[in-house]
Amino acid sequence: xxxxxxxxxxxxxxxxxxxxxxxxxxxxxxxxxxxxxxxxxxxxxxxxxxxxxxxxxxxxxxxxxxxxxxxxxxxxxxxxxxxxxxxxxxxxxxxxxxxxxxxxxxxxxxxxxxxxxxxxxxxxxxxxxxxxxxxxxxxxxxxxxxxxxxxxxxxxxxxxxxxxxxxxxxxxxxxxxxxxxxxxxxxxxxxxxxxxxxxxxxxxxxxxxxxxxxxxxxxxxxxxxxxxxxxxxxxxxxxxxxxxxxxxxxxxxxxxxxxxxxxxxxxxxxxxxxxxxxxxxxxxxxxxxxxxxxxxxxxxxxxxxxxxxxxxxxxxxxxxxxxxxxxxxxxxxx
Amino acid sequence: xxxxxxxxxxxxxxxxxxxxxxxxxxxxxxxxxxxxxxxxxxxxxxxxxxxxxxxxxxxxxxxxxxxxxxxxxxxxxxxxxxxxxxxxxxxxxxxxxxxxxxxxxxxxxxxxxxxxxxxxxxxxxxxxxxxxxxxxxxxxxxxxxxxxxxxxxxxxxxxxxxxxxxxxxxxxxxxxxxxxxxxxxxxxxxxxxxxxxxxxxxxxxxxxxxxxxxxxxxxxxxxxxxxxxxxxxxxxxxxxxxxxxxxxxxxxxxxxxxxxxxxxxxxxxxxxxxxxxxxxxxxxxxxxxxxxxxxxxxxxxxxxxxxxxxxxxxxxxxxxxxxxxxxxxxxxxxxxxxxxxxxxxxxxxxxxxxxxxxxxxxxxxxxxxxxxxxxxxxxxxxxxxxxxxxxxxxxxxxxxxxxxxxxxxxxxxxxxxxxxxxxxxxxxxxxxxxxxxxxxxxxxxxxxxxxxxxxxxxxxxxxxxxxxxxxxxxxxxxxxxxxxxxxxxxxxxxxxxxxxxxxxxxxxxxxxxxxxxxxxxxxxxxxxxxxxxxxxxxxxxxxxxxxxxxxxxxxxxxxxxxxxxxxxxxxxxxxxxxxxxxxxxxxxxxxxxxxx
Numbered sequence: 001x002x003x004x005x006x007x008x009x010x011x012x013x014x015x016x017x018x019x020x021x022x023x024x025x026x027x028x029x030x031x032x033x034x035x036x037x038x039x040x041x042x043x044x045x046x047x048x049x050x051x052x053x054x055x056x057x058x059x060x061x062x063x064x065x066x067x068x069x070x071x072x073x074x075x076x077x078x079x080x081x082x083x084x085x086x087x088x089x090x091x092x093x094x095x096x097x098x099x100x101x102x103x104x105x106x107x108x109x110x111x112x113x114x115x116x117x118x119x120x121x122x123x124x125x126x127x128x129x130x131x132x133x134x135x136x137x138x139x140x141x142x143x144x145x146x147x148x149x150x151x152x153x154x155x156x157x158x159x160x161x162x163x164x165x166x167x168x169x170x171x172x173x174x175x176x177x178x179x180x181x182x183x184x185x186x187x188x189x190x191x192x193x194x195x196x197x198x199x200x201x202x203x204x205x206x207x208x209x210x211x212x213x214x215x216x217x218x219x220x221x222x223x224x225x226x227x228x229x230x231x232x233x234x235x236x237x238x239x240x241x242x243x244x245x246x247x248x249x250x251x252x253x254x255x256x257x258x259x260x261x262x263x264x265x266x267x268x269x270x271x272x273x274x275x276x277x278x279x280x281x282x283x284x285x286x287x288x289x290x291x292x293x294x295x296x297x298x299x300x301x302x303x304x305x306x307x308x309x310x311x312x313x314x315x316x317x318x319x320x321x322x323x324x325x326x327x328x329x330x331x332x333x334x
Numbered sequence: 335x336x337x338x339x340x341x342x343x344x345x346x347x348x349x350x351x352x353x354x355x356x357x358x359x360x361x362x363x364x365x366x367x368x369x370x371x372x373x374x375x376x377x378x379x380x381x382x383x384x385x386x387x388x389x390x391x392x393x394x395x396x397x398x399x400x401x402x403x404x405x406x407x408x409x410x411x412x413x414x415x416x417x418x419x420x421x422x423x424x425x426x427x428x429x430x431x432x433x434x435x436x437x438x439x440x441x442x443x444x445x446x447x448x449x450x451x452x453x454x455x456x457x458x459x460x461x462x463x464x465x466x467x468x469x470x471x472x473x474x475x476x477x478x479x480x481x482x483x484x485x486x487x488x489x490x491x492x493x494x495x496x497x498x499x500x501x502x503x504x505x506x507x508x509x510x511x512x513x514x515x516x517x518x519x520x521x522x523x524x525x526x527x528x529x530x531x532x533x534x535x536x537x538x539x540x541x542x543x544x545x546x547x548x549x550x551x552x553x554x555x556x557x558x559x560x561x562x563x564x565x566x567x568x569x570x571x572x573x574x575x576x577x578x579x580x581x582x583x584x585x586x587x588x589x590x591x592x593x594x595x596x597x598x599x600x601x602x603x604x605x606x607x608x609x610x611x612x613x614x615x616x617x618x619x620x621x622x623x624x625x626x627x628x629x630x631x632x633x634x635x636x637x638x639x640x641x642x643x644x645x646x647x648x649x650x651x652x653x654x655x656x657x658x659x660x661x662x663x664x665x666x667x668x669x670x671x672x673x674x675x676x677x678x679x680x681x682x683x684x685x686x687x688x689x690x691x692x693x694x695x696x697x698x699x700x701x702x703x704x705x706x707x708x709x710x711x712x713x714x715x716x717x718x719x720x721x722x723x724x725x726x727x728x729x730x731x732x733x734x735x736x737x738x739x740x741x742x743x744x745x746x747x748x749x750x751x752x753x754x755x756x757x758x759x760x761x762x763x764x765x766x767x768x769x770x771x772x773x774x775x776x777x778x779x780x781x782x783x784x785x786x787x788x789x790x791x792x793x794x795x796x797x798x799x800x801x802x803x804x805x806x807x808x809x810x811x812x813x814x815x816x817x818x819x820x821x822x823x824x825x826x827x828x829x830x831x832x833x834x835x836x837x838x839x840x841x842x843x844x845x846x847x848x849x850x851x852x853x854x855x856x857x858x859x860x861x862x863x864x865x866x867x868x869x870x871x872x873x874x875x876x877x878x879x880x881x882x883x884x885x886x887x888x889x890x891x892x893x894x895x896x897x898x899x900x901x902x903x904x905x906x907x908x909x910x911x912x913x914x915x916x917x918x919x920x921x922x923x924x925x926x927x928x929x930x
Contacts (some may be wrong), residue, residue: 007648184369231442238390239457239508240430243422249456253447329492330446 012314019310024065027299034297077304080178082296088302090287096179097167098285102270104205109212117220122247124225139214148207162202165282169196204281208274212266219262223255230314257328264320268313339515339548345391345403347384358384360572366548373563375810379531382552382574386518390435391425431461434509438521440501444493450504451489461512472759476507480537487596490772499530513545520552520590527675532883535561556596557885568592582887586902598813630833631664631801636696638686655905656682658857658913669834671844674854680837684803688722718748721794725806727786731778738774744796767822784815805837841884844870853877856905856917863925873927
């Protein structure tokens with residue numbers, strides 16, 4: 001198990017290397033000169049040259065890459081052109097906001113999608129199954145920027161119940177420990193801040209989680225239905241097990257293997273797919289940061305963010321593989 | 335006259351979505367006495383399995399419904415319950431307690447994510463309201479009763495850690511936990527190797543004697559019936575065509591279908607006399623033996639191993655010695671059978687010859703040409719000369735291609751002729767294997783298993799091969815169909831001068847088709863020789879055990895035996911392992927065995 005983990009972690013190194021090469025090349029070939037972003041339009045050629053050499057942009061491409069690689073290994077992605085701050089600091093500031101959003105969305109999606117899927121599978125072609133399937137289909141199909149704007153109009157506008165964006169109300173000043181506002185509020189014992197954080201989370205979590213809820217529901221339903229056809233389910237029935245035991249103890253436990261795969265994949269897309277939702281809700285996460293980085297041609301920021309995304313994807317996959325060994329005794333890693 | 339335990343009358347079952355008239359079971363009657371072993375015999379589609387699952391009311395979960403009938407289960411003198419009228423909750427109390435069931439596929443019938451102990455205990459907890467600890471004790475004693483070695487350890491193991499035979503023992507243990515009055519066994523040994531089948535049948539008989547429960551055995555195998563049944567019920571297309579005492583059925587079958595079943599039943603002639611072994615120094619050919627026919631395919635010291643990798647750097651920690659130093663010659667128009675149990679390497683040998691598995695060493699000579707080291711284009715040419723027929727006629731035909739396309743495909747790949755020539759050739763091939771031209775435009779799912787195997791044979795014949803490797807070609811077919819396919823193979827062998835390497839686990843089929851037999855065990859050929867010599871005077875102890883395990887042909891030949899479960903020997907060896915076995919020794923004319 002340890003050997004397997006180490007091997008998998010080691011296996012991520014070439015992946016990250018390839019991604020770094022790819023993203024570096026993309027940024028190099030992208031139209032436009034980053035210097036334009038750093039200086040005003042009236043800057044003289046001397047100033048431009050000085051800036052160019054100060055940022056190392058006058059070096060040959062491979063030198064730039066090697067410098068970048070050397071620094072990246074040390075956790076230094078350089079200075080953001082726009083924010084004039086180390087990229088790593090920028091990312092670390094905003095990563096908890098994105099993770100918090102993704103985790104609550106996943107909890108919501110699993111909490112609703114999983115039981116609904118099992119319920120629908122236990123009564124195939126019944127009324128609840130039909131309603132559930134249609135609902136799940138809607139969840140999958142609704143574009144989340146549209147749903148986001150709709151919910152903002154409704155809950156922040158018409159009913160004025162929830163904030164329309166942002167992560168917290170200005171001036172609450174909860175001490176940052178983990179970066180997760182809900183957890184930090186609890187640590188600080190600030191129930192007003194917790195309530196505030198949850199109110200801000202509500203709409204983006206619903207919007208981001210809707211799609212995943214639909215997918216998890218459909219996958220759970222299909223997987224449980226498939227497992228209900230298996231021989232061992234017939235054995236369980238022949239042993240006199242009740243329908244509930246057959247469903248949950250026998251079919252569901254086996255169905256979970258497929259569902260976990262989807263949860264892992266979806267969690268990954270939630271982190272990256274949050275770009276739109278973070279923009280709609282002005283959520284100060286890394287998705288929002290990436291969007292700004294792209295519009296300002298902030299190459300160090302883009303490169304750093306893409307590498308962070310890649311690393312997270314790889315780690316999620318690793319975690320999923322570890323969870324498999326718990327759920328499915330047939331899988332032995334080693 | 336024993337007291338009736340279960341009386342089924344006028345049972346009719348129909349699958350949902352089929353017309354009302356088309357019943358899967360058409361109103362059958364059946365009685366099982368206390369402590370009796372009743373066998374329902376029939377081929378696929380006879381309704382035997384549906385009948386069994388109707389008693390358990392499991393058909394309702396398979397998209398079928400019981401149309402009418404009664405199944406009266408005795409609750410003691412004069413008191414009976416109609417199982418078919420019980421509600422689901424009361425039926426759950428019967429299942430696993432008074433009536434238990436075991437299934438055909440031990441590999442898939444246990445839940446892969448629960449331990450053996452968990453799966454056993456839940457039955458006891460459900461029906462006996464026992465505590466976890468008590469349930470554990472009952473589970474352990476059941477495992478002991480099915481003679482599983484190391485029962486304490488098994489409780490904590492998962493199904494995938496056990497062999498097929500062990501799993502079927504676990505299934506039986508699970509069924510007898512609550513001491514049922516009736517055990518329904520649906521093809522309990524069909525998926526098992528013949529030696530394991532003998533073990534399981536002996537075990538079922540022993541437990542039946544010990545507990546006095548009745549057994550309803552569902553099978554297609556007359557040999558299994560002869561081994562174990564007291565009464566026989568023969569079913570055909572949802573109806574009982576004959577029933578009676580097992581001796582009466584075997585001695586004087588009344589219905590024509592019963593006679594056909596008995597005739598078609600694979601049986602090994604009674605040639606087996608394991609007399610003292612004489613090592614012949616200068617063997618002489620028996621009279622009338624043809625001398626030196628041409629050798630078509632020659633396999634020399636073939637070795638195929640699969641690496642088992644483990645650890646941080648995926649080092650090779652062991653090798654599966656699937657094929658070890660296998661040598662044989664296949665002569666013109668000869669059928670050589672490779673027999674052995676699952677995992678013995680017989681299929682891998684076939685695949686290694688075809689280069690579908692990569693051999694680690696040895697040579698394969700086809701008509702004197704060495705297949706080792708030939709280039710890709712030459713290999714394509716050589717492949718024309720050897721063709722394969724596979725076991726599963728359902729999986730080995732592309733469902734999206736018409737029969738004509740399937741049979742024509744090898745001709746097209748090798749660019750043999752214009753499209754009209756190819757078409758003519760396809761039609762003549764279909765004619766030859768007993769299919770009509772009108773069927774050429776149909777798709778595989780429109781054919782029965784036997785017809786599909788005919789299509790596979792036509793496809794193999796298309797390139798005029800010298801050798802056909804037939805890997806369990808009839809194992810997936812009903813016995814009455816098996817005979818037809820074997821006859822067809824014999825005809826085309828004669829007509830097209832083909833040599834057949836016949837891979838099979840079924841000794842009776844092997845006896846019928848072979849000129850010579852090679853017995854494989856743990857990757858090696860441990861005995862090879864003319865059919866009558868190998869079957870009549872087997873020299874190797876394993877061959878003897880294999881033959882002794884073949885089911886008897888007649889209930890009069892019953893012998894009592896209890897065979898404990900054996901741990902399967904595995905051909906997994908550490909790297910650098912040198913396998914020491916006795917060399918093949920001459921024990922008769924062209925008859926060799928690895929004996930010390």
